[in-house]
Amino acid sequence: MEIQILGSGTCIPSGRRGSSGYLVTLDSTKVLFDCGNGVTWKLEKSGENYLDIDHIFITHMHPDHNADLIPFLFATKYPAENQRTKKLYLWGPQGFCSFLKSIQDIYGNWLNPGNTEISEMDKQEYHFDEFNLSTIKTGHTENSLAFRLDSKGKSMVYSGDTDYFDSLIDFARDCDVLLIECSLPDRLKRKGHLTPSDVIRISNLVNPGILVLTHMYPVCDTENIYEQIDKGTGSQVILGEDFLKLSI
Ligand SMILES: [Zn+2]
Ligand SMILES: [Zn+2]
Structure with missing residues (x-):
């Protein structure tokens, strides 16, 4: 399994x-978790084909x-040389179908590439050919x-x-x-997000093989959140960066 941020x-x-x-x-x-702004372009930049x-x-x-x-769906709709041939499965939480329908109503047929299946996730377990989710x-x-992907005895969790x-x-x-959000330093703790102290607490209970810090507001890069977390947990800690790749 290869994981790329x-x-x-x-x-x-x-x-x-x-x-x-x-x-x-x-x-x-190939599985993509979340598709925030810039992700479609970054797939190409990292040598992947959307x-x-x-x-x-x-x-x-x-x-x-x-x-x-x-942009992902618009690009998929575009009649490129290598047009999409396999099905695209889009999954999201409750409300996802009406969200997609709303943006498709705004952009019209341009965001409806066909050969896609859109589902809201109302179960705790999903089984696919190569992985369980x-x-x-x-x-x-x-x-x-949050998602957990298990495949061939390996597992990754994205918080x-x-x-x-x-x-x-x-x-x-x-x-x-464990790809874990660490949005803010402790002194800026905000409800609904984690700080280094929360991440240490979780890591010491979960015991992940590798703890990867991600979803960091810019202020995190001016305070030593990596050092704080690395000192507080026995797991290997990696400070997430865009384009960082891990193989397990
Ligand atoms: Zn959010
Ligand atoms: Zn967010």
């Missing part, structure tokens, strides 16, 4: 970090996690989700946006990679 930032423009997007490549399946994506899973309905569905509601918005909540621990326990 396409956007380790938030809604705040930053020369270093773009909005959320994470590409997971399995033997013959037409190769099989599934897009959206954690929640904030623009830094889904705004690039507009689990969902859990997070402490961020009413319908926000989405969230505050601390107890059931995240069992959900993520002993995963190989």
Whole structure:
């Protein structure tokens, strides 16, 4: 399993970090988690073809996690040389179908590339040929989700946006990679997001193989959140960066 960060930032423009997007490549399946602004372009910049994506899973309905569905679907509609031949599966939380319908109403047929299946995720477990996908509601918005992908004995968990909540621990326990949001330093703690102290608490309960920090507001890059977290947890810690790749 290869995991690539396409956007380790938030809604705040930053020369270093773009909005959320994470590409997971399995033997013959490509899965995109979130599609925040800039992600479609970054797929190409990292040598991927947007037409190769099989599934897009959206954690929640904030623009830094889904705004690039507009250029993604528009590009998919465009009659390119290598037009999309396989089906595209779009998944999101409750409200996702009406969200997509609303933007399709605005942009008309340009955002309706055909050969797509759109689903709201109302189950905790989904089984696909090469992977299993689990969902859990997070402490961020009413319908926000976190995802766990298990494939061939390896596992990655993506927290989405969230505050601390107890059931995240069992959900993520002993995963190989935990992509965890760390939005703000402790002194700027805001409800619905994590800070280094929260991340340390979660990491020490979950015991991930690798803890990857992501979804960082620009202020995080001026304060030593990496050092604070690295000191506080026994897991290997990686400071997420756009285009960073990990293989497990
Ligand atoms: Zn966000
Ligand atoms: Zn959010």
